[in-house]
Amino acid sequence: MGRIEKETLLRATTLLYLFREWVKGHSQASRSLIETQIMHVVGDLLGYAEGLQGRMQLESERRPGGAPGDECEVPLYAGGQLEATLCLRLGAPGGDLPEDVLDTLGAVANLASVALESAKEAENLRAEVALLEERLFPGGLTGESQPIQKLRQMIKRVAVSETTVLILGESGTGKELVARSIHEQSRRKDNPFVPINCAAITDTLLEIELFGYEKGAFTGADAQKKGRLEMAQGGTVFLDEVGELAPGLQAKLLRVLQEKEMVRVGGVKPVKLDVRVVAATNRDLAAETRVGKFREDLYHRLNVIALRTPALRERKDDIPLLAMQFLDKSSRQCGRRMRGISPAAEACLRNYDWPGNVRELENAIERAVVLAETEFVLPEDLPEAVGESASHLAGSTYQVTVGSAKRSSILKAYENAGGDYKAAAKLLGIHPNYLLRLVRNLGLKDEIAHRRSGT
Structure with missing residues:
Protein backbone atom coordinates (compact mmCIF):
# COMPACT_ATOMS: atom_id res chain seq x y z
CA MET A 1 0.00 0.00 0.00
CA GLU A 134 -5.80 12.90 -56.15
CA ARG A 135 -3.18 15.44 -57.22
CA LEU A 136 -1.10 12.93 -59.15
CA PHE A 137 -3.93 10.82 -60.55
CA PRO A 138 -7.11 12.94 -60.72
CA GLY A 139 -10.19 10.89 -61.52
CA GLY A 140 -8.43 7.64 -60.62
CA LEU A 141 -6.17 7.58 -63.71
CA THR A 142 -3.16 5.96 -62.09
CA GLY A 143 0.17 6.05 -63.88
CA GLU A 144 3.27 8.04 -64.66
CA SER A 145 4.01 6.79 -68.20
CA GLN A 146 4.09 9.22 -71.10
CA PRO A 147 0.79 7.99 -72.66
CA ILE A 148 -1.17 8.43 -69.42
CA GLN A 149 0.41 11.82 -68.68
CA LYS A 150 -0.52 13.00 -72.16
CA LEU A 151 -4.08 11.76 -71.62
CA ARG A 152 -4.37 13.63 -68.30
CA GLN A 153 -3.17 16.83 -69.97
CA MET A 154 -5.79 16.44 -72.70
CA ILE A 155 -8.53 15.81 -70.14
CA LYS A 156 -7.59 19.00 -68.29
CA ARG A 157 -7.83 21.03 -71.50
CA VAL A 158 -11.06 19.42 -72.67
CA ALA A 159 -12.83 19.61 -69.29
CA VAL A 160 -13.15 23.41 -69.25
CA SER A 161 -15.14 23.42 -72.51
CA GLU A 162 -18.68 22.25 -73.24
CA THR A 163 -17.64 20.27 -76.30
CA THR A 164 -18.91 16.76 -76.95
CA VAL A 165 -16.14 14.19 -76.43
CA LEU A 166 -15.67 10.74 -77.96
CA ILE A 167 -13.41 8.39 -75.99
CA LEU A 168 -11.80 5.63 -78.04
CA GLY A 169 -10.00 2.60 -76.68
CA GLU A 170 -10.00 -1.13 -76.11
CA SER A 171 -12.21 -2.78 -73.52
CA GLY A 172 -10.86 -2.45 -69.98
CA THR A 173 -8.71 0.63 -70.57
CA GLY A 174 -10.69 2.91 -68.24
CA LYS A 175 -12.91 4.89 -70.60
CA GLU A 176 -15.48 5.57 -67.89
CA LEU A 177 -12.69 6.82 -65.59
CA VAL A 178 -11.73 9.30 -68.31
CA ALA A 179 -15.34 10.43 -68.64
CA ARG A 180 -15.66 10.90 -64.87
CA SER A 181 -12.40 12.81 -64.79
CA ILE A 182 -13.68 15.17 -67.49
CA HIS A 183 -16.85 15.74 -65.48
CA GLU A 184 -15.04 16.24 -62.15
CA GLN A 185 -12.75 18.89 -63.65
CA SER A 186 -15.55 20.76 -65.43
CA ARG A 187 -17.92 23.49 -64.27
CA ARG A 188 -20.60 20.78 -64.10
CA LYS A 189 -18.82 18.82 -61.35
CA ASP A 190 -21.43 19.66 -58.69
CA ASN A 191 -24.24 18.26 -60.85
CA PRO A 192 -24.99 14.62 -61.78
CA PHE A 193 -22.71 12.31 -63.73
CA VAL A 194 -25.07 9.77 -65.29
CA PRO A 195 -23.56 6.73 -67.08
CA ILE A 196 -25.42 4.25 -69.26
CA ASN A 197 -24.08 1.23 -71.15
CA CYS A 198 -25.72 1.18 -74.56
CA ALA A 199 -24.76 -2.47 -75.12
CA ALA A 200 -26.17 -3.80 -71.86
CA ILE A 201 -29.90 -3.64 -72.63
CA THR A 202 -32.25 -4.11 -75.59
CA ASP A 203 -33.05 -1.27 -77.99
CA THR A 204 -36.60 -0.79 -76.64
CA LEU A 205 -35.49 -0.64 -73.02
CA LEU A 206 -32.53 1.58 -73.91
CA GLU A 207 -34.88 4.13 -75.51
CA ILE A 208 -36.97 4.20 -72.34
CA GLU A 209 -33.85 4.45 -70.16
CA LEU A 210 -32.45 7.35 -72.17
CA PHE A 211 -35.56 9.40 -72.90
CA GLY A 212 -38.05 8.36 -70.22
CA TYR A 213 -41.77 8.07 -70.96
CA GLU A 214 -45.12 9.79 -70.49
CA LYS A 215 -48.00 8.37 -68.47
CA GLY A 216 -49.96 5.92 -70.64
CA ALA A 217 -47.16 5.51 -73.19
CA PHE A 218 -47.48 1.73 -72.88
CA THR A 219 -49.11 -0.88 -70.66
CA GLY A 220 -47.85 -0.37 -67.13
CA ALA A 221 -46.79 3.25 -67.65
CA ASP A 222 -48.93 4.52 -64.78
CA ALA A 223 -46.92 7.70 -64.24
CA GLN A 224 -44.44 9.88 -66.07
CA LYS A 225 -40.80 8.84 -65.68
CA LYS A 226 -37.65 10.79 -66.45
CA GLY A 227 -34.91 9.18 -68.52
CA ARG A 228 -31.15 9.31 -67.98
CA LEU A 229 -30.80 12.42 -70.14
CA GLU A 230 -33.19 14.39 -67.93
CA MET A 231 -31.62 12.97 -64.80
CA ALA A 232 -28.31 14.45 -65.97
CA GLN A 233 -29.67 18.01 -66.27
CA GLY A 234 -26.88 20.46 -65.52
CA GLY A 235 -24.34 17.64 -65.53
CA THR A 236 -22.83 15.03 -67.82
CA VAL A 237 -24.30 11.93 -69.45
CA PHE A 238 -21.85 9.19 -70.38
CA LEU A 239 -22.89 6.92 -73.24
CA ASP A 240 -20.65 3.86 -73.06
CA GLU A 241 -20.49 1.57 -76.12
CA VAL A 242 -22.29 4.20 -78.21
CA GLY A 243 -21.45 2.22 -81.35
CA GLU A 244 -24.10 -0.32 -80.32
CA LEU A 245 -27.00 2.14 -80.78
CA ALA A 246 -29.71 1.04 -83.21
CA PRO A 247 -30.36 3.36 -86.23
CA GLY A 248 -33.56 4.76 -84.71
CA LEU A 249 -31.81 5.69 -81.47
CA GLN A 250 -28.91 7.18 -83.43
CA ALA A 251 -31.37 9.62 -85.04
CA LYS A 252 -32.84 10.58 -81.65
CA LEU A 253 -29.39 11.13 -80.16
CA LEU A 254 -28.49 13.33 -83.12
CA ARG A 255 -31.44 15.59 -82.28
CA VAL A 256 -30.25 15.84 -78.68
CA LEU A 257 -26.82 16.99 -79.83
CA GLN A 258 -28.15 19.41 -82.47
CA GLU A 259 -31.22 20.89 -80.80
CA LYS A 260 -30.39 20.36 -77.09
CA GLU A 261 -33.86 18.84 -76.61
CA MET A 262 -35.64 15.48 -76.62
CA VAL A 263 -39.13 13.97 -76.53
CA ARG A 264 -40.15 11.32 -73.99
CA VAL A 265 -41.51 8.00 -75.25
CA GLY A 266 -45.25 8.48 -75.84
CA GLY A 267 -44.92 12.26 -75.71
CA VAL A 268 -45.08 15.11 -78.21
CA LYS A 269 -43.74 18.06 -76.22
CA PRO A 270 -39.97 18.69 -76.49
CA VAL A 271 -38.00 18.81 -73.26
CA LYS A 272 -35.08 21.24 -73.17
CA LEU A 273 -31.79 19.74 -72.04
CA ASP A 274 -28.70 21.21 -70.43
CA VAL A 275 -26.34 18.25 -70.50
CA ARG A 276 -22.86 17.55 -71.77
CA VAL A 277 -22.56 14.33 -73.75
CA VAL A 278 -19.44 12.19 -73.43
CA ALA A 279 -19.48 8.97 -75.44
CA ALA A 280 -17.15 5.99 -75.66
CA THR A 281 -16.61 3.01 -77.93
CA ASN A 282 -14.12 0.22 -78.59
CA ARG A 283 -15.22 0.01 -82.22
CA ASP A 284 -13.86 1.81 -85.30
CA LEU A 285 -16.77 4.17 -85.90
CA ALA A 286 -15.04 5.87 -88.83
CA ALA A 287 -14.92 2.54 -90.68
CA GLU A 288 -18.51 1.77 -89.75
CA THR A 289 -19.73 5.08 -91.17
CA ARG A 290 -18.12 4.18 -94.48
CA VAL A 291 -20.12 0.93 -94.71
CA GLY A 292 -23.35 2.47 -93.41
CA LYS A 293 -23.44 0.81 -89.99
CA PHE A 294 -23.23 4.12 -88.12
CA ARG A 295 -24.68 7.50 -89.09
CA GLU A 296 -22.00 9.76 -90.51
CA ASP A 297 -23.69 12.95 -89.26
CA LEU A 298 -23.91 11.54 -85.71
CA TYR A 299 -20.29 10.40 -85.87
CA HIS A 300 -19.13 13.91 -86.71
CA ARG A 301 -21.30 15.37 -83.92
CA LEU A 302 -19.77 12.99 -81.40
CA ASN A 303 -16.22 13.20 -82.71
CA VAL A 304 -15.67 16.92 -82.07
CA ILE A 305 -12.82 15.98 -79.73
CA ALA A 306 -11.53 12.42 -79.59
CA LEU A 307 -9.49 11.04 -76.69
CA ARG A 308 -7.80 7.67 -76.87
CA THR A 309 -7.20 5.55 -73.78
CA PRO A 310 -3.91 3.64 -74.19
CA ALA A 311 -3.84 -0.13 -73.91
CA LEU A 312 -1.96 -1.50 -70.90
CA ARG A 313 0.68 -3.08 -73.15
CA GLU A 314 1.48 0.47 -74.33
CA ARG A 315 2.13 1.70 -70.78
CA LYS A 316 3.91 -1.19 -69.10
CA ASP A 317 5.87 1.17 -66.85
CA ASP A 318 2.57 1.79 -65.02
CA ILE A 319 1.99 -1.89 -64.26
CA PRO A 320 3.86 -2.01 -60.88
CA LEU A 321 2.04 1.10 -59.64
CA LEU A 322 -1.35 -0.19 -60.78
CA ALA A 323 -0.65 -3.64 -59.34
CA MET A 324 0.24 -2.23 -55.91
CA GLN A 325 -2.90 -0.07 -55.95
CA PHE A 326 -5.04 -3.12 -56.70
CA LEU A 327 -3.12 -5.17 -54.12
CA ASP A 328 -3.93 -2.63 -51.41
CA LYS A 329 -7.58 -2.48 -52.48
CA SER A 330 -8.05 -6.26 -52.61
CA SER A 331 -6.16 -6.79 -49.33
CA ARG A 332 -8.53 -4.45 -47.53
CA GLN A 333 -11.58 -6.07 -49.11
CA CYS A 334 -10.39 -9.57 -48.20
CA GLY A 335 -9.11 -8.63 -44.74
CA ARG A 336 -5.60 -9.87 -45.55
CA ARG A 337 -2.20 -8.36 -44.84
CA MET A 338 -0.12 -8.42 -48.01
CA ARG A 339 3.38 -6.99 -48.03
CA GLY A 340 3.86 -6.73 -51.76
CA ILE A 341 4.58 -8.44 -55.06
CA SER A 342 7.68 -10.59 -55.50
CA PRO A 343 10.20 -9.61 -58.22
CA ALA A 344 9.42 -12.82 -60.10
CA ALA A 345 5.68 -12.09 -60.06
CA GLU A 346 6.31 -8.50 -61.14
CA ALA A 347 8.31 -9.81 -64.08
CA CYS A 348 5.32 -11.95 -65.07
CA LEU A 349 3.02 -8.92 -64.89
CA ARG A 350 5.37 -6.83 -67.02
CA ASN A 351 5.87 -9.49 -69.69
CA TYR A 352 2.20 -10.38 -70.19
CA ASP A 353 0.33 -8.60 -73.02
CA TRP A 354 -2.92 -7.96 -71.06
CA PRO A 355 -5.57 -8.27 -73.79
CA GLY A 356 -8.15 -7.35 -71.12
CA ASN A 357 -6.07 -4.33 -70.08
CA VAL A 358 -6.38 -2.70 -66.64
CA ARG A 359 -9.56 -4.60 -65.79
CA GLU A 360 -7.78 -7.92 -66.39
CA LEU A 361 -4.84 -6.80 -64.23
CA GLU A 362 -7.17 -5.89 -61.37
CA ASN A 363 -8.87 -9.29 -61.58
CA ALA A 364 -5.48 -11.06 -61.62
CA ILE A 365 -4.32 -9.25 -58.46
CA GLU A 366 -7.62 -9.91 -56.69
CA ARG A 367 -7.25 -13.62 -57.49
CA ALA A 368 -3.66 -13.61 -56.21
CA VAL A 369 -4.66 -12.01 -52.90
CA VAL A 370 -7.31 -14.68 -52.34
CA LEU A 371 -5.04 -17.62 -53.22
CA ALA A 372 -1.64 -16.48 -51.93
CA GLU A 373 -0.19 -18.58 -49.12
CA THR A 374 2.41 -15.95 -48.20
CA GLU A 375 2.36 -12.21 -47.61
CA PHE A 376 3.85 -11.69 -51.07
CA VAL A 377 2.24 -12.37 -54.45
CA LEU A 378 4.24 -15.12 -56.20
CA PRO A 379 4.07 -16.23 -59.87
CA GLU A 380 2.07 -19.32 -58.91
CA ASP A 381 -0.63 -17.09 -57.37
CA LEU A 382 -1.31 -15.39 -60.72
CA PRO A 383 -3.59 -16.75 -63.47
CA GLU A 384 -1.81 -19.46 -65.47
CA ALA A 385 -1.39 -17.36 -68.62
CA VAL A 386 0.12 -14.49 -66.61
CA GLY A 387 2.28 -16.65 -64.35
CA GLU A 388 3.86 -18.42 -67.31
CA SER A 389 4.59 -15.27 -69.31
CA ALA A 390 8.04 -14.62 -67.86
CA SER A 391 9.09 -18.27 -68.14
CA HIS A 392 8.03 -18.38 -71.79
CA LEU A 393 10.03 -15.24 -72.44
CA ALA A 394 13.21 -16.21 -70.65
CA GLY A 395 13.01 -20.02 -71.02
CA SER A 396 14.81 -22.22 -68.57
CA THR A 397 16.95 -19.29 -67.29
CA TYR A 398 13.92 -17.87 -65.53
CA GLN A 399 13.13 -21.10 -63.71
CA VAL A 400 16.75 -21.58 -62.69
CA THR A 401 17.03 -18.02 -61.38
CA VAL A 402 13.81 -18.19 -59.37
CA GLY A 403 14.62 -21.65 -57.99
CA SER A 404 18.11 -20.54 -56.98
CA ALA A 405 16.74 -17.46 -55.21
CA LYS A 406 14.20 -19.57 -53.31
CA ARG A 407 16.84 -22.09 -52.18
CA SER A 408 19.21 -19.37 -51.03
CA SER A 409 16.51 -17.50 -49.08
CA ILE A 410 15.20 -20.64 -47.35
CA LEU A 411 18.66 -21.92 -46.34
CA LYS A 412 19.61 -18.48 -45.00
CA ALA A 413 16.37 -18.27 -42.99
CA TYR A 414 16.95 -21.72 -41.46
CA GLU A 415 20.48 -20.70 -40.55
CA ASN A 416 19.34 -17.48 -38.86
CA ALA A 417 16.52 -19.32 -37.08
CA GLY A 418 18.84 -22.00 -35.67
CA GLY A 419 17.13 -24.71 -37.72
CA ASP A 420 13.62 -24.01 -36.35
CA TYR A 421 11.20 -24.15 -39.28
CA LYS A 422 8.52 -22.02 -37.57
CA ALA A 423 11.02 -19.27 -36.82
CA ALA A 424 12.40 -19.55 -40.36
CA ALA A 425 8.88 -19.21 -41.81
CA LYS A 426 8.33 -16.09 -39.71
CA LEU A 427 11.56 -14.56 -41.04
CA LEU A 428 10.43 -15.29 -44.60
CA GLY A 429 6.91 -13.98 -43.96
CA ILE A 430 5.25 -17.23 -45.03
CA HIS A 431 3.13 -19.90 -43.37
CA PRO A 432 5.14 -22.76 -41.76
CA ASN A 433 3.23 -25.40 -43.77
CA TYR A 434 4.06 -23.59 -46.99
CA LEU A 435 7.74 -23.47 -46.01
CA LEU A 436 7.75 -27.25 -45.42
CA ARG A 437 6.19 -27.77 -48.83
CA LEU A 438 8.86 -25.59 -50.47
CA VAL A 439 11.61 -27.52 -48.64
CA ARG A 440 10.16 -30.78 -49.96
CA ASN A 441 9.61 -29.54 -53.53
CA LEU A 442 13.08 -27.99 -53.76
CA GLY A 443 14.78 -31.05 -52.26
CA LEU A 444 16.32 -29.11 -49.37
CA LYS A 445 15.52 -31.49 -46.53
CA ASP A 446 18.90 -33.25 -46.55
CA GLU A 447 20.83 -29.99 -46.99
CA ILE A 448 19.08 -28.41 -43.99
CA ALA A 449 19.67 -31.48 -41.85
CA HIS A 450 23.32 -31.54 -42.94
CA ARG A 451 23.85 -27.89 -42.03
CA ARG A 452 22.05 -28.29 -38.71
CA SER A 453 24.24 -31.23 -37.68
CA GLY A 454 27.34 -29.33 -38.70
CA THR A 455 28.77 -32.35 -40.47
Missing part, protein backbone atom coordinates in the same frame (compact mmCIF):
# COMPACT_ATOMS: atom_id res chain seq x y z
CA GLY A 2 1.24 3.47 -0.78
CA ARG A 3 0.02 7.01 -0.79
CA ILE A 4 -1.12 8.10 -4.27
CA GLU A 5 -0.12 11.54 -5.32
CA LYS A 6 -3.12 13.59 -6.38
CA GLU A 7 -1.30 14.98 -9.42
CA THR A 8 -0.25 11.54 -10.66
CA LEU A 9 -3.73 10.08 -10.30
CA LEU A 10 -5.37 13.08 -11.92
CA ARG A 11 -2.97 12.90 -14.90
CA ALA A 12 -3.71 9.23 -15.46
CA THR A 13 -7.48 9.52 -15.13
CA THR A 14 -7.63 12.59 -17.35
CA LEU A 15 -5.61 10.81 -20.03
CA LEU A 16 -7.98 7.87 -20.07
CA TYR A 17 -11.00 10.16 -20.11
CA LEU A 18 -9.64 12.12 -23.07
CA PHE A 19 -8.77 8.87 -24.82
CA ARG A 20 -12.30 7.59 -24.32
CA GLU A 21 -13.85 10.78 -25.67
CA TRP A 22 -11.48 10.80 -28.67
CA VAL A 23 -12.33 7.20 -29.53
CA LYS A 24 -16.05 8.06 -29.65
CA GLY A 25 -15.63 10.60 -32.41
CA HIS A 26 -12.97 8.89 -34.46
CA SER A 27 -13.04 6.40 -37.29
CA GLN A 28 -13.99 2.77 -36.77
CA ALA A 29 -10.53 1.69 -37.95
CA SER A 30 -8.81 3.76 -35.28
CA ARG A 31 -11.19 2.61 -32.56
CA SER A 32 -10.57 -1.01 -33.45
CA LEU A 33 -6.81 -0.49 -33.50
CA ILE A 34 -6.65 1.20 -30.10
CA GLU A 35 -9.19 -1.01 -28.39
CA THR A 36 -7.40 -4.13 -29.60
CA GLN A 37 -4.06 -2.96 -28.23
CA ILE A 38 -5.57 -2.04 -24.88
CA MET A 39 -7.35 -5.38 -24.71
CA HIS A 40 -4.01 -7.17 -25.03
CA VAL A 41 -2.33 -5.20 -22.26
CA VAL A 42 -5.25 -5.43 -19.85
CA GLY A 43 -5.45 -9.15 -20.50
CA ASP A 44 -1.77 -9.54 -19.66
CA LEU A 45 -2.11 -7.47 -16.53
CA LEU A 46 -5.17 -9.31 -15.28
CA GLY A 47 -3.44 -12.58 -15.98
CA TYR A 48 -1.03 -12.10 -13.08
CA ALA A 49 -2.79 -9.42 -11.05
CA GLU A 50 -5.40 -11.76 -9.60
CA GLY A 51 -5.73 -9.58 -6.52
CA LEU A 52 -7.31 -6.87 -8.64
CA GLN A 53 -10.44 -8.87 -9.36
CA GLY A 54 -12.17 -7.77 -6.17
CA ARG A 55 -11.47 -4.11 -6.85
CA MET A 56 -12.45 -4.04 -10.54
CA GLN A 57 -15.90 -4.28 -11.99
CA LEU A 58 -17.11 -5.73 -15.29
CA GLU A 59 -20.25 -4.16 -16.71
CA SER A 60 -22.16 -4.93 -19.91
CA GLU A 61 -23.11 -1.28 -20.30
CA ARG A 62 -21.58 2.01 -19.23
CA ARG A 63 -22.97 3.34 -15.99
CA PRO A 64 -24.69 6.68 -16.66
CA GLY A 65 -23.31 9.75 -14.94
CA GLY A 66 -20.13 9.85 -12.97
CA ALA A 67 -17.45 12.47 -13.18
CA PRO A 68 -14.34 11.79 -15.27
CA GLY A 69 -12.21 11.50 -12.19
CA ASP A 70 -14.48 8.93 -10.55
CA GLU A 71 -13.74 5.91 -12.73
CA CYS A 72 -11.78 4.63 -15.72
CA GLU A 73 -13.15 2.29 -18.38
CA VAL A 74 -11.40 -0.03 -20.83
CA PRO A 75 -13.21 -2.27 -23.37
CA LEU A 76 -12.78 -6.02 -22.83
CA TYR A 77 -13.15 -8.55 -25.63
CA ALA A 78 -13.71 -12.29 -25.76
CA GLY A 79 -13.64 -14.24 -28.98
CA GLY A 80 -13.37 -11.01 -30.94
CA GLN A 81 -16.59 -9.64 -29.49
CA LEU A 82 -16.95 -6.71 -27.10
CA GLU A 83 -18.17 -8.43 -23.95
CA ALA A 84 -17.95 -5.77 -21.26
CA THR A 85 -16.26 -2.67 -19.98
CA LEU A 86 -13.57 -2.81 -17.33
CA CYS A 87 -14.66 -0.17 -14.84
CA LEU A 88 -12.04 0.86 -12.26
CA ARG A 89 -13.50 2.84 -9.39
CA LEU A 90 -10.85 5.30 -8.29
CA GLY A 91 -12.50 7.10 -5.42
CA ALA A 92 -11.62 10.65 -4.49
CA PRO A 93 -8.29 12.01 -5.83
CA GLY A 94 -5.64 11.90 -3.21
CA GLY A 95 -7.04 8.80 -1.48
CA ASP A 96 -5.20 5.59 -0.63
CA LEU A 97 -5.16 2.98 -3.41
CA PRO A 98 -3.17 -0.26 -3.73
CA GLU A 99 0.06 -0.06 -5.71
CA ASP A 100 -1.10 -2.82 -8.07
CA VAL A 101 -4.15 -0.74 -9.00
CA LEU A 102 -1.96 2.24 -9.76
CA ASP A 103 0.41 0.06 -11.80
CA THR A 104 -2.51 -1.25 -13.85
CA LEU A 105 -3.92 2.24 -14.33
CA GLY A 106 -0.56 3.64 -15.37
CA ALA A 107 0.06 0.83 -17.88
CA VAL A 108 -3.34 1.25 -19.49
CA ALA A 109 -2.97 5.04 -19.54
CA ASN A 110 0.46 4.81 -21.17
CA LEU A 111 -0.80 2.36 -23.76
CA ALA A 112 -3.77 4.60 -24.50
CA SER A 113 -1.51 7.57 -25.18
CA VAL A 114 0.81 5.54 -27.45
CA ALA A 115 -2.10 4.03 -29.35
CA LEU A 116 -3.72 7.44 -29.68
CA GLU A 117 -0.60 8.99 -31.21
CA SER A 118 -0.01 6.01 -33.52
CA ALA A 119 -3.57 6.04 -34.79
CA LYS A 120 -3.54 9.80 -35.31
CA GLU A 121 -0.29 9.55 -37.25
CA ALA A 122 -1.65 6.68 -39.37
CA GLU A 123 -4.82 8.62 -40.21
CA ASN A 124 -2.80 11.71 -41.09
CA LEU A 125 -0.60 9.64 -43.39
CA ARG A 126 -3.64 8.07 -45.06
CA ALA A 127 -5.10 11.53 -45.62
CA GLU A 128 -1.83 12.75 -47.12
CA VAL A 129 -1.62 9.73 -49.42
CA ALA A 130 -5.21 10.27 -50.58
CA LEU A 131 -4.45 13.93 -51.28
CA LEU A 132 -1.28 13.09 -53.22
CA GLU A 133 -3.10 10.41 -55.22
